[in-house]
Amino acid sequence: MQKRFKKVEYSPDVDALVITLSEEKPKYGEDVGENIIVHFSKSGKPVEIEILDASELLISSVEAITLKARERAS
Secondary structure, eight states: OOOOOSEEEEETTTTEEEEEOOSSOOOEEEEEETTEEEEEOTTSOEEEEEEESHHHHHHHHHHHHHHHHHHHHO
């Protein structure tokens, strides 16, 4: 099985989740959604995903998954 993430780190003091995809250093970042920033290498390859207010995103994601599961079970 291919390992997709090099590293996943959560910083509770700032409620941020950082997912490292590559050993390459980020050169610049772009906002791709509310509180989500993708960092790219000099060559334009995505190397890191930063999720701000991560706990809020996780809670809303779990709620959506639970709702969908209940709908399918009905």
